[in-house]
Every structure is written in C-alpha cells, then in structure tokens.
Amino acid sequence: MANNSERGSDGPGRAARIGFGLFWIYVILYFGFIALVLFRPDILSSRPFGGVNLAIASGLGLIAAALLLSVVYMVACRVVESPRGERR
Amino acid sequence: MLYESSPVAIAIFASFVLAVVGLSFWLGRKGQSAKGYYAAHGEIHWFINGIAFAGDYLSAASFLGICGMIAFHGFDGFLYSIGFLAGWIVALFVIAEPIKSLGKFTFADALDAKYNSRGIKLSVAISTLVVSIFYLIPQMVGAGDLIVPLLGLPHAVGVILVGIAVTLIVVTAGMVSTTWVQFIKGSLLVFFCGVLTSMILARGLTVNTGSLEPQTRSVTPEGRVLVDGEPQTRDHDLRPVGTLAALPERYGGATTTGPLGPLEYLSVLEDSRIVTWSGKKLTDASGSHTVYTPTERAGTDLLKPGGYFKGLTTGKLADKLDFASLMLALFCGTASLPHILIRYYTVKDAAAARKSTVVGIAAIGAFYVLTLFLGLGAMTSGALDPTSTNMAAPLLAKSFSNTLFAVISAIAFTTVLGTVSGLIMAGSGAVAHDLVENVLGIPMNDDEKVRCGKIAAVGLGIVAMALGILFRNFNVSFLVGWAFNIAASANLPALVMLLFWPRTTKEGIIAAVTVGMLASLTWILLSADTFEKVYGLSRDASPVPFSQPGLVTIPLGFIVLIVVSLLTKAEPKGKPA
Numbered sequence: 001m002a003n004n005s006e007r008g009s010d011g012p013g014r015a016a017r018i019g020f021g022l023f024w025i026y027v028i029l030y031f032g033f034i035a036l037v038l039f040r041p042d043i044l045s046s047r048p049f050g051g052v053n054l055a056i057a058s059g060l061g062l063i064a065a066a067l068l069l070s071v072v073y074m075v076a077c078r079v080v081e082s083p084r085g086e087r088r
Numbered sequence: 089m090l091y092e093s094s095p096v097a098i099a100i101f102a103s104f105v106l107a108v109v110g111l112s113f114w115l116g117r118k119g120q121s122a123k124g125y126y127a128a129h130g131e132i133h134w135f136i137n138g139i140a141f142a143g144d145y146l147s148a149a150s151f152l153g154i155c156g157m158i159a160f161h162g163f164d165g166f167l168y169s170i171g172f173l174a175g176w177i178v179a180l181f182v183i184a185e186p187i188k189s190l191g192k193f194t195f196a197d198a199l200d201a202k203y204n205s206r207g208i209k210l211s212v213a214i215s216t217l218v219v220s221i222f223y224l225i226p227q228m229v230g231a232g233d234l235i236v237p238l239l240g241l242p243h244a245v246g247v248i249l250v251g252i253a254v255t256l257i258v259v260t261a262g263m264v265s266t267t268w269v270q271f272i273k274g275s276l277l278v279f280f281c282g283v284l285t286s287m288i289l290a291r292g293l294t295v296n297t298g299s300l301e302p303q304t305r306s307v308t309p310e311g312r313v314l315v316d317g318e319p320q321t322r323d324h325d326l327r328p329v330g331t332l333a334a335l336p337e338r339y340g341g342a343t344t345t346g347p348l349g350p351l352e353y354l355s356v357l358e359d360s361r362i363v364t365w366s367g368k369k370l371t372d373a374s375g376s377h378t379v380y381t382p383t384e385r386a387g388t389d390l391l392k393p394g395g396y397f398k399g400l401t402t403g404k405l406a407d408k409l410d411f412a413s414l415m416l417a418l419f420c421g422t423a424s425l426p427h428i429l430i431r432y433y434t435v436k437d438a439a440a441a442r443k444s445t446v447v448g449i450a451a452i453g454a455f456y457v458l459t460l461f462l463g464l465g466a467m468t469s470g471a472l473d474p475t476s477t478n479m480a481a482p483l484l485a486k487s488f489s490n491t492l493f494a495v496i497s498a499i500a501f502t503t504v505l506g507t508v509s510g511l512i513m514a515g516s517g518a519v520a521h522d523l524v525e526n527v528l529g530i531p532m533n534d535d536e537k538v539r540c541g542k543i544a545a546v547g548l549g550i551v552a553m554a555l556g557i558l559f560r561n562f563n564v565s566f567l568v569g570w571a572f573n574i575a576a577s578a579n580l581p582a583l584v585m586l587l588f589w590p591r592t593t594k595e596g597i598i599a600a601v602t603v604g605m606l607a608s609l610t611w612i613l614l615s616a617d618t619f620e621k622v623y624g625l626s627r628d629a630s631p632v633p634f635s636q637p638g639l640v641t642i643p644l645g646f647i648v649l650i651v652v653s654l655l656t657k658a659e660p661k662g663k664p665a
Contacts (some may be wrong), residue, residue: 016185023181030174034415037167037393038408039402045392049354055163055392057459059170063453066173070180070446077442 015077022069029065033058089326089473091237097494101238104498105253108272108505110264112257117132121535125262127433127515134440136271137507141431145172145448146277146455147223147507148230148478149568151500154456155484156477157185158463159330160364162390165463167507168569169456171415174415175422175572176452178580182443183423185438186587194427194517195448196526199582199601203594206527211601213522215578216426218605220515222574223507223550226567228556231504237486238497249649250501254508255549258516259542263434266509272276273506276499278451281458284496286480287488288465289353293344293360296331300363303327305475308375314553326380326578327481330472333384335362357464358434361530364467380474390467410634414569417638421572424579427507427514495534512548519544570612573638578605581645585653596653604645611637 036044036058044055123129150172157165169447183219190198228247232323235246257265271470303326312319320326335342336359343476344358354562362385367378399407432441466472466484473479482500488492520540532540559567581604582597610617614628615635 002583019181020531026174026177026181030170030177030419033170034412037400038412040392045388048360051358052351053358053388053391056166056354058165059163060457062170063173063353063456066177067450068451069177070449073181074443074446077439 015080018076018080019073022073025067025070029062033062089237089475090320090322092239092322093238094490094494097238097497100256100477100491100494101498101501104502105249105505108269109253109256111268111272114475115260115265115268119396120542122193122521122534123476124264125541126513127430128263130434130436132434133265134444135447136267137431137435137440137444139274139451140440141274141428141448141456142278142446142451143272143274143503143506144428144431144510145224145452145502145507146502147568148227148275148504149382150459151277151281151503151569152230152233152235153226154459154479154595155463155466155599156208156479157396157456159459159466159472159480160366160477161270161396162364162467163393164395164400165414166460167393167397167402168418169459171418172422173449173453173456174419176445178320179428180418180442180449181424182345182446182587184432184441187429187583188432188441193430193433193521195426195579196518198429199586199597200588203597205594205598208594208600209522209526210471211598212579212582213518213527214658215574215601216518216522217580218609219424219426219571220511220518220548221555222241223427223568223571224511224548224552224561225555226571227504227511228552229567230478231501231561232282232556232560233476233613234482234497234500236506237473237479237482238494238501243560244557246519247553249505250504250508251549251553251556254281254505254512254552255546257505257509258512258549259314261542262538263430263513266506267431267434268507268511269502270506273499273502274451276501276544277460278455280496280499281462283457284485284492285458285461285465287492288461288484289350291488292346292348293332293335293353293356293468295333295335295343296468297333298329298331298363298470302379302381303474304377304379306375306377326474327379328471329363329365329474330467331363331470332468333363335360336592353461353656354391354464358391360387361385361439362387362390362468364390364474367474378475379632380428387569395466405635409639410477410636413573413634416642417569417576417636418574420576420580420642424575424583425571426518426575426579427510430514430517431510481658486640488518489645497567508552512545512552515548516541518546519582569636573612573636573641574605574608575639577602577608577641577645580642581649585646585649589653591653592649593653593656595656596649599652600645600649602642603648607644608637611620611641625642 047053100545140214154165154168187198196209199209199212231250232243232246235241257269304316315326318324363382365380365382367380370377397411435441440573462481466480469487471483471487482497485496525532578601581600585592611632614632616630617627617635619630620627
C-alpha cells in the first residue's frame with residue numbers, strides 16, 4: 001500500500017510526522033475553543049483586547065491558525081523532501 | 089415577501105449562467121477518455137485545483153446559510169464558519185497525500201486499493217451516494233431561494249434551472265468542466281464578497297428605527313396568503329427587517345458612524361443596540377399564521393455564543409452534546425466528503441495535492457472571515473426578509489444597489505452550480521465506476537465508462553431537482569450539518585484506520601462504513617429536529633437524546649472497525665484478498 005507515499009501501514013515518514021504534530025496542535029486549539037463555548041461562555045464575552053470580544057477574536061484566530069499551520073507544513077515538507085533533507 | 093425582477097438582474101444572471109455552461113461545452117468539444125471524464129487526466133495545476141477546492145466546498149450553505157444565520161442569530165452562525173474551515177486541517181495533515189497515492193477515480197478506489205473487495209466497493213459507493221444526495225438537498229433549496237427574488241419565478245423553477253445547468257456542465261466535459269466552473273466560481277465568490285465587505289465598512293453603521301409593529305403572514309386552507317389579515321400584494325407586503333436601534337454612547341447621539349475599519353466595525357456593533365426579528369407559527373381553523381416580532385438586543389448579546397444554539401445558555405446537557413456533536417462532525421466531515429476527495433485525483437502527485445490544499449485553505453479561510461462581516465452587515469441593513477434566512481446576503485447587496493444584488497445573486501447561483509456539479513461528478517463515479525463496473529462486474533470499454541457516467545449524472549440531476557423542491561423550507565446550513573455527520577460517521581473511521589492501523593481488514597472496513605452510515609442516517613431520521621421539521625410531530629416524541637449523531641456514530645465507526653478487524657483474519661501482505 002502506498003509505496004510512493006511517505007505514510008502508510010509501514011509507519012509514517014518524517015513529513016507525515018510533522019503533519020501529525022501540527023494536526024494535534026490544531027486539535028488542541030479547536031477543541032479548546034469548543035470547550036470554552038460549552039462550559040465557560042462568560043470568558044468568551046470578555047474583551048481583553050479592547051474592542052473585539054474573545055469569541056470573535058478566537059474564531060478569527062482559529063482561521064488564521066489553520067492557514068499558518070498549513071503554510072508551516074508546506075515549507076517543512078519542502079525542506080524534508082529536498083535531496084539534503086531526505087539524507088537526514 | 090414578494091419580489092420584483094428587474095431586466096438588469098435577469099441580463100446579468102443569464103450572462104453568468106450562459107458563460108459557465110458555454111465554457112463547459114467548449115471544454116467538452118473533444119472526445120473524452122474515462123481518465124479525462126472522471127479525473128481531468130490528473131493534469132490540473134495545483135493552484136487551479138486549490139481555488140477549485142474553494143469553489144467545490146463553498147456551497148450554498150457557506151454563502152447563503154451562514155450569512156443568514158449570523159444576520160438573524162449573531163455569533164453562532166460564525167461557529168459554522170470555524171468548523172467548516174477546521175475540517176481542512178484533517179484533510180491536509182491526515183488525508184490529502186495518502187488518498188492521492190492510493191486512488192484512481194473515486195473514493196472507493198482508495199479504500200479498496202489494498203483489498204480488491206467487492207464488498208468494500210459496494211458499501212463505499214452506497215455511502216458516497218447517500219452523502220452526495222444529503223449534500224445536494226441544501227444546494228438545490230438554496231438555488232430555488234435565489235431565483236424567487238432575482239427572476240420573480242417560483243422556487244421550483246430555480247431548482248429545475250440549476251438541475252438542468254449542472255447536468256449539462258457534468259455531461260459535457262466531466263471533471264474538466266467541473267474543475268473550471270469551480271475555479272471561476274471560487275474566484276468570483278471570494279472577490280465579490282471582499283468587494284461587498286469593503287462597501288459595508290465604507291458605509292459604516294446607521295441608526296434606522298423602522299416600524300417595530302409585529303407582522304403576521306397567514307396561509308388560509310385555500311392557499312391564499314395574507315399579510316396582517318389582508319391579501320399579500322406588492323403594495324401590502326411584509327416589511328423588510330434588521331435594523332440598528334442605537335449607536336454606542338461615545339457617538340453622542342449621532343445616527344451614523346461613517347466609514348469604519350474591520351475591527352472598529354465589530355467593536356461599535358458590540359456596543360450598539362440592534363433589533364432582530366423572529367417568527368412563531370400558530371395553526372387554527374382559519375389557517376397557519378406566522379407572527380414576526382421584533383426584539384431590541386444589546387450587541388454584546390448577539391456577538392457571543394448562544395443566539396442559535398440555545399443549549400449553550402440553558403445549560404441542558406442534551407443541548408450541549410448536540411452542539412459538541414455538530415462541531416465534531418464539521419471537523420471530521422470535510423475530509424470524508426466524496427466530492428472533495430475526488431478532487432485529489434485531478435492533480436499529478438502527492439506534493440501537488442498538498443499544495444492545492446494549502447491554496448484551498450487560504451481561499452476558504454479568507455471567505456469565512458468575510459462571512460462574519462456579510463452576516464453582521466445584513467443584520468443591520470434594514471433589508472432582511474423575515475420569512476427567509478437564506479436570502480440575507482443577496483438582500484444585503486440589494487441594500488446597496490439592484491445591480492450589485494443581481495451580481496451577488498448570479499454568483500450565489502454559480503456557487504450552487506459549482507458545488508452541485510462536484511456532487512454529481514462524485515455520484516456519477518460511484519454509480520458507473522464503482523457499482524456498474526466493479527461491483528456488478530460489467531466490462532466496459534473507455535467510451536462506455538464515460539457514457540455510463542453521463543447517464544448516471546442525468547439520473548442524479550433529476551433526483552436532486554425532486555429533493556430541492558421537497559425540502560424548500562429548511563435553512564441550508566442546518567441541512568449540510570446532516571451531510572457532514574453521515575460522511576464523517578461512514579467514511580472517516582475506515583479512511584483513517586486503513587492508513588494508520590496495519591491490522592485493518594476488509595471486513596472491518598465494510599462493517600465500519602455500513603454501520604457508520606446506517607447509524608447516523610437512522611439517528612437523523614429519529615432526531616427531534618426531523619420529527620418537528622419533516623414529520624410535523626412533537627420534538628418530545630423523538631427517541632434520541634440530541635439531533636446531531638456524530639458524537640456517537642463517529643466513535644462507533646472506529647469501534648466497529650477495530651472489533652471486526654480483530655475478529656477477522658488479515659490477508660497476508662502482498663496477496664490479493
């Protein structure tokens with residue numbers, strides 16, 4: 001299976017491991033936000049940055065974080081998959 | 089509300105649709121191979137594919153549904169935006185590259201790559217069809233909603249127009265035309281939503297008291313529509329709603345802010361007072377009556393969670409679980425949607441699949457940020473139709489000009505075309521490639537594979553039209569939530585475990601897909617929402633504790649796969665099953 005892939009039943013490769021790491025970072029951010037919505041909505045009503053409340057700031061932050069992590073992943077994969085990176 | 093069509097609106101709308109369909113005919117002028125029809129020869133550039141991802145994914149639910157939900161209920165609509173985007177993290181980091189390496193034309197190819205099992209192909213093809221059909225319903229409902237104010241035609245005509253246009257797009261050039269339609273639609277949608285947001289910020293916020301008298305829309309047993317007891321006409325109709333009652337004190341009694349920056353806009357709105365409207369339905373011997381009443385609320389209340397998901401404020405456990413279940417399904421569902429997964433077969437390799445996903449996340453993320461401003465802009469535009477949450481974004485555009493309304497409606501219509509064509513492509517592949525060729529074992533040459541796919545596309549187009557007419561009274565975001573639940577429950581456990589658990593067996597995959605699909609479907613059919621909105625029964629009669637099944641059925645899919653795989657014998661490596 002997936003001989004030409006870096007991941008598969010034989011275990012994840014280096015790029016895939018980076019992907020997993022970034023995935024779990026986002027899982028913590030996303031479900032942390034959901035937990036706040038569910039159990040401490042009062043915190044999300046606060047306005048620590050002045051104008052915009054924490055609910056909107058965290059929502060916009062989650063969207064920005066998704067883009068940031070995906071760019072980090074793309075750059076990391078390029079480094080790992082370059083001839084020098086592959087030699088490890 | 090009754091709407092009057094304008095010749096300019098019709099001309100802009102017709103030119104958009106004709107251009108899109110014309111492009112499909114132009115792309116489809118050459119003969120096609122099966123690889124061309126189902127996977128665009130695997131030669132689509134990663135950037136084009138990335139924007140096409142946005143065109144495929146940003147459906148009527150994203151544009152019409154989320155804007156409407158924010159306009160009527162505030163922050164909670166934005167939770168859908170957050171969940172829809174988060175799903176792309178699973179797609180990028182977990183699914184994108186392996187699925188590209190494993191598959192050929194369809195999602196079933198990928199799940200079956202290791203086993204060559206008819207059972208897997210059958211169960212995955214059925215789950216693809218079920219998910220695609222559930223996803224098709226809200227798109228078609230949205231199309232019908234758009235046609236009513238734009239062309240002044242009945243809802244059903246809009247549904248049929250979309251059905252015909254999409255079937256033509258898919259039948260002419262398959263995945264090639266579908267990709268380009270989605271690319272154009274994705275680009276136009278993000279660009280024009282950006283333009284509309286700039287106009288909202290430039291206009292700022294203005295106090296508009298309007299009339300706060302309740303309004304009643306009645307439908308008599310004979311089918312006559314009355315507004316406040318008199319027959320509904322253009323001169324005697326429901327008033328548009330959604331106004332700003334007061335600006336923050338720091339404006340010293342001024343009635344307008346002038347242009348505002350994005351964060352300033354959110355901050356001023358939060359300190360303002362806003363009038364929102366809600367409807368309550370009553371039925372008696374004289375017919376059904378919906379009474380729309382205004383409520384003046386503080387902006388701080390509208391911009392915090394709990395406006396739509398009532399369980400977030402009441403503290404009832406079942407309501408909290410319902411919300412958690414929806415957010416889990418949105419997170420897990422994206423990477424399980426067959427019409428998104430088949431887009432990975434249109435690029436040349438795994439690196440291109442990864443790059444196109446990143447482009448898709450950038451375009452989709454930008455759009456979801458804009459939905460917040462579009463929804464809040466509509467909330468205070470004084471242009472909302474109290475009877476339709478789905479019309480908020482086009483009516484917001486109408487508050488600027490009729491031409492912008494026509495352009496935004498035409499783009500919304502192409503939004504539906506782009507997504508529906510992707511769904512019909514996925515369904516067509518499931519029928520022709522998975523069911524007819526692989527499960528039934530009917531041998532087909534290249535031309536026959538393409539012809540079979542096209543016949544399936546026509547059949548799915550007809551089914552889509554019928555469902556769009558039947559489900560016309562639903563909010564489209566709500567309906568898409570169901571599709572995400574079924575996709576995540578049926579497909580994600582099998583996909584993830586196949587990729588990352590070597591002990592997975594073909595029996596485990598078949599069981600997980602079948603149980604996940606049936607369990608989520610059954611749960612939805614027994615849910616309180618379905619009892620109330622589809623069967624017209626009391627919510628209390630529902631036997632399931634909350635409406636969104638994902639929290640139970642996604643883990644169930646994983647458990648079933650693990651148990652069945654442990655109970656069955658894995659095939660020796662390298663030997664076909």
